[in-house]
Amino acid sequence: MKFNSLLIHGGVDGDEFTGAVNIPIYQTSTYKQETLGVTKGYEYSRTGNPTRDALEKLIAQLEGGIRGFAFASGLAGITAVLTLFKAGDRVLISDNLYGGTFRVLDKIFSNFDIKYSIIDTSELEQVKDNIKEDVKAIFIETPTNPLADITDIKKVSNIAKEKGILTIVDNTFMTPYFQRPITLGADIVIHSGTKYLGGHSDLVAGLVVVNDEAIGEKLHFIQNSTGGVLGPFDSFLLIRGIKTVGVRMDRHNNNAIKIALFLQKREEVEKVYYPGLIDHPSHEVHKAQASGFGGMVSFVIKKEYDYKKFLESLKIITLAESLGGVESLICHPASMTHAAIPKELRDKVGISDNLVRLSVGIEDVSDIEEDLINAFNFK
Ligand SMILES: *Cc1c(COP(=O)(O)O)cnc(C)c1O
Numbered sequence: 001m002k003f004n005s006l007l008i009h010g011g012v013d014g015d016e017f018t019g020a021v022n023i024p025i026y027q028t029s030t031y032k033q034e035t036l037g038v039t040k041g042y043e044y045s046r047t048g049n050p051t052r053d054a055l056e057k058l059i060a061q062l063e064g065g066i067r068g069f070a071f072a073s074g075l076a077g078i079t080a081v082l083t084l085f086k087a088g089d090r091v092l093i094s095d096n097l098y099g100g101t102f103r104v105l106d107k108i109f110s111n112f113d114i115k116y117s118i119i120d121t122s123e124l125e126q127v128k129d130n131i132k133e134d135v136k137a138i139f140i141e142t143p144t145n146p147l148a149d150i151t152d153i154k155k156v157s158n159i160a161k162e163k164g165i166l167t168i169v170d171n172t173f174m175t176p177y178f179q180r181p182i183t184l185g186a187d188i189v190i191h192s193g194t195k196y197l198g199g200h201s202d203l204v205a206g207l208v209v210v211n212d213e214a215i216g217e218k219l220h221f222i223q224n225s226t227g228g229v230l231g232p233f234d235s236f237l238l239i240r241g242i243k244t245v246g247v248r249m250d251r252h253n254n255n256a257i258k259i260a261l262f263l264q265k266r267e268e269v270e271k272v273y274y275p276g277l278i279d280h281p282s283h284e285v286h287k288a289q290a291s292g293f294g295g296m297v298s299f300v301i302k303k304e305y306d307y308k309k310f311l312e313s314l315k316i317i318t319l320a321e322s323l324g325g326v327e328s329l330i331c332h333p334a335s336m337t338h339a340a341i342p343k344e345l346r347d348k349v350g351i352s353d354n355l356v357r358l359s360v361g362i363e364d365v366s367d368i369e370e371d372l373i374n375a376f377n378f379k
Pocket of ligand 1: 073074075076098100101141145170172173191192193194195204205206
């Protein structure tokens with residue numbers, strides 16, 4: 001089956017017991033044993049639930065991996081993956097990745113002596129030089145959040161393989177519709193299902209896909225032991241969202257290209273970060289590993305304009321955390337999504353107070369543009 005068909009028919013296609021076209025919401029915590037120890041494959045819903053199973057099979061297939069796991073949030077998935085490591089281990093991370101990923105490493109895993117080093121993963125020499133004895137994995141986002149830095153997944157995975165360490169990719173911004181890191185050599189793919197895969201800003205979920213039986217076994221053990229599983233109703237919603245991710249991503253992508261070009265021409269805007277722009281420094285690297293550019297556009301408003309007033313003057317575009325929903329959302333990374341990153345580090349990597357991040361929705365692009373024009377003119 002081709003990819004767009006897999007979005008609809010992948011995983012578990014309907015319900016074998018009733019013929020229901022959609023996988024039902026198996027709202028149950030436990031399962032009857034016919035005789036002692038004999039089950040129909042399910043014992044308890046933390047360990048396994050048919051609705052969650054259908055989602056886990058679906059995401060594994062879409063990412064080209066062998067096993068998928070659904071968690072109560074993206075961060076629950078990230079946390080589960082990080083517990084693959086033990087005291088004394090170190091993880092290399094991209095220098096402007098999701099604030100919550102940084103926070104859980106900096107404030108929680110550090111208590112258990114799991115360390116991290118921040119590097120620019122788009123610089124292959126930096127990656128090579130930093131893989132010391134204690135480094136067990138490299139954790140990347142590409143494009144990064146919010147500055148759209150690009151890392152060459154194939155090249156980094158090759159370096160990691162040579163050194164015997166894992167490559168973990170947070171693929172939230174691209175979705176498997178545009179980018180499939182496992183097919184490029186990555187070992188583990190993570191999603192915040194809250195974003196594009198869910199797509200409607202109505203659920204919080206996380207997904208993890210692995211490409212190795214042994215890591216899959218370990219992760220299932222961790223998922224069952226630590227318990228941050230996704231419930232059946234949210235599993236159902238996420239399956240429903242995934243069915244339309246292709247058509248939504250195409251619209252997000254087309255709208256975002258137009259908005260990025262529009263912003264580049266505005267005198268109020270100093271710089272636009274979007275991998276689809278031809279003058280993006282890694283435009284070609286991105287194009288070689290992904291089939292689209294996504295819907296996330298970040299831009300810097302010139303100092304002489306009041307970014308606060310701009311944000312507060314928008315009418316259609318909503319000032320809110322999160323991204324990837326059908327509606328356009330805008331945020332101020334320095335005070336919202338990336339507030340957990342110390343100001344010193346934010347300034348160093350370019351997450352300035354004048355930076356805003358726009359999740360371009362699937363509305364008519366002329367309405368989004370008009371809203372931006374009105375807010376700029378409000379000054
Ligand atoms: C939102 C997000 C997360 C965290 O996911 P939650 O579902 O909010 O826990 C992780 N990575 C990226 C890139 C995100 O955008």
